[in-house]
Amino acid sequence: MLKLENVSKSWKEFKLSNISLEMDKNYCILLGPSGAGKSVIIQCITGIIKPDSGKIYFNGEDITNLPPERRNFGYVPQNYALFPNMSVYKNIAYGMKIRGRSKLEIDKKVLDISEFLGITRILNRKPLTLSGGEQQRTAIARALVLDPKILLLDEPTAALDTSIKENVISELKKIGEIVPVVHITHDFVEARTLGNQIAILINGELNDFGDSEIFKTPKNEKIAKFLGYNLVKIENKNYAVAPEETVVKRPNEVQNPIEQHYFGKVESIVDFGYYRKLNVKIDEYSVKCITKGTNNLKIGEDVKVFYKRKISLN
Numbered sequence: 100m101l102k103l104e105n106v107s108k109s110w111k112e113f114k115l116s117n118i119s120l121e122m123d124k125n126y127c128i129l130l131g132p133s134g135a136g137k138s139v140i141i142q143c144i145t146g147i148i149k150p151d152s153g154k155i156y157f158n159g160e161d162i163t164n165l166p167p168e169r170r171n172f173g174y175v176p177q178n179y180a181l182f183p184n185m186s187v188y189k190n191i192a193y194g195m196k197i198r199g200r201s202k203l204e205i206d207k208k209v210l211d212i213s214e215f216l217g218i219t220r221i222l223n224r225k226p227l228t229l230s231g232g233e234q235q236r237t238a239i240a241r242a243l244v245l246d247p248k249i250l251l252l253d254e255p256t257a258a259l260d261t262s263i264k265e266n267v268i269s270e271l272k273k274i275g276e277i278v279p280v281v282h283i284t285h286d287f288v289e290a291r292t293l294g295n296q297i298a299i300l301i302n303g304e305l306n307d308f309g310d311s312e313i314f315k316t317p318k319n320e321k322i323a324k325f326l327g328y329n330l331v332k333i334e335n336k337n338y339a340v341a342p343e344e345t346v347v348k349r350p351n352e353v354q355n356p357i358e359q360h361y362f363g364k365v366e367s368i369v370d371f372g373y374y375r376k377l378n379v380k381i382d383e384y385s386v387k388c389i390t391k392g393t394n395n396l397k398i399g400e401d402v403k404v405f406y407k408r409k410i411s412l413n
């Protein structure tokens with residue numbers, strides 16, 4: 100479907116280096132920390148930014164030099180870029196209108212897509228009166244009415260609060276069934292829930308590309324660190340340990356003394372109710388651990404920490 104071949108772009112302070120990837124599944128995620136170059140890639144795909152070198156293909160056709168308006172890709176930027184003086188209906192209809200489509204066709208399409216996205220009741224409102232989720236759906240509807248070959252979403256959930264994020268994620272999944280989607284995010288949960296293919300981008304470089312397995316077995320230290328793993332050294336070898344795969348016990352609670360464990364001291368605790376995040380100082384490391392909410396350890400207590408799984412990074 101969409102293929103990037105050695106795509107590079109550099110400015111004085113930032114370099115996107117030789118990005119090669121082939122997205123052929125219906126929901127592809129570009130995952131990376133802020134400033135990794137995710138938006139630059141998506142804008143290269145739309146044609147807004149021209150790469151310094153490299154090629155971009157869509158369904159086998161070289162589109163590197165094709166102007167954006169001839170690609171027919173739907174693009175929803177991070178701030179949605181809605182026209183503030185137009186109603187939701189007019190925002191959605193805009194692209195069809197300037198393409199000279201008939202009033203009948205526009206009406207039908209706007210209503211169909213609005214129904215699909217659940218926004219028919221806000222069609223007469225202006226964007227500034229809408230919630231973040233409603234603005235986002237309007238922006239997606241505006242892209243979808245043009246029957247794009249692909250939908251490019253730049254951090255579509257960034258402006259939404261956690262309570263509606265889950266609904267939006269399942270709606271995005273539904274959209275991915277009608278049109279291929281490339282979606283930018285720095286949120287692992289979103290990436291894992293939605294992505295059939297995930298590219299991890301750090302500092303302008305592609306660090307990994309694959310299915311959700313890439314979260315379970317990080318390939319190198321940089322990825323492990325970005326994905327929130329602990330990096331620990333045991334007998335001179337480097338390992339990644341997920342906070343969820345640690346067990347923290349008081350020394351007198353340990354039943355099996357031959358199990359491999361590490362002595363530490365609780366440095367900090369954040370209580371989330373049904374679970375707690377602990378930082379435990381073990382030698383020079385501060386190891387992030389997740390425990391049940393019922394655990395009543397206190398800051399400063401001596402503990403033993405077990406690693407249920409360690410991933411070798413050597």
Ligand SMILES: Nc1ncnc2c1ncn2[C@@H]1O[C@H](COP(=O)(O)OP(=O)(O)OP(=O)(O)O)[C@@H](O)[C@H]1O
Pocket residue numbers: 110111112113131132133134135136137138139140285
């Ligand atoms: N037109 C430009 N001129 C100079 N630098 C640019 C330009 N566009 C982007 N950059 C730089 O490229 C780098 C990557 O930016 P980009 O917006 O792609 O990051 P991102 O991964 O999408 O981050 P975020 O999650 O914060 O949006 C940044 O340092 C940015 O300042």
